[in-house]
Amino acid sequence: MAHCINELATDSAIFTVDTGMTCVWGARFITGTGKRQMLGSFNHGSMANAMPMAIGAALSHPERQIIAMCGDGGLSMLLGDLATINQYQLPIKIIVFNNRSLGMVKLEMEVVGLPDHETNMMNPDFAAIAQAMGFKGINVHKPEEVRNAVEFALSHPGPILLNVFTNPNALAMPPKVDFDQMVGMAKSMSKLMLGGKMQEVLDTIKSNYKHLKEL
Secondary structure, eight states, rough: OOHHHHHHSOTTTTTEEEESSHHHHHHHHHOOSOOOEEEOOOOOOOOHOOOOOOOOHHHHHHOOOOOEEEEEEHHTTTTTHHHHHHHHOOEEEEEEEEOOOOOOHHHHHTTOOOOSSSOOOOOOOOHHHHHHHSSEEEEOGGGGGGHHHHHHHHHSSSOEEEEOOOTTTOOOOOOSOHHOOOOOOOHHHHHHHHHTOOOHHHHHHHGGGGGGGOO
């Protein structure tokens, strides 16, 4: 999805990224053009910055395309600001990377050998909330729908929220995987299996076996 956003966004777009997995995807897939800008908190443990930063960017630069790359955890903390976006009719494109979890927290636990604990999220329908606030909201469930949905969202004249259901088991691989991280992940998966969560382990393997060649 981040690749599609990069390809379809304007050369002078302003991107805002939440802390966590969306920050990783933004850093890896958004290409600098000399005119684009990326705003984030870039501090460990801080959350919910992408949408309020997008509000500020839209008010200060109304002539530019503003894209907020939000995590579901971050967005859920400040849902009330959706009303602000509608009230001032700020043409922000809110794109939610909805992996139904605190993805970076989960990954940090796994690489030190801990099974993830209380990182899953029972999210509301973010698209329905956007519509209740007064502007367009769309849910995207299938990979083949992503490009058209992003294209539609970026060309929409007003505010819009795109709620994209991403793979919660997709790992953000570091540039270099060290031995301790591999050991930690192995311990984490072993503890999940012993705890009766074999399906979660299988889903993780299925989603990330393509990374084996990088180890």
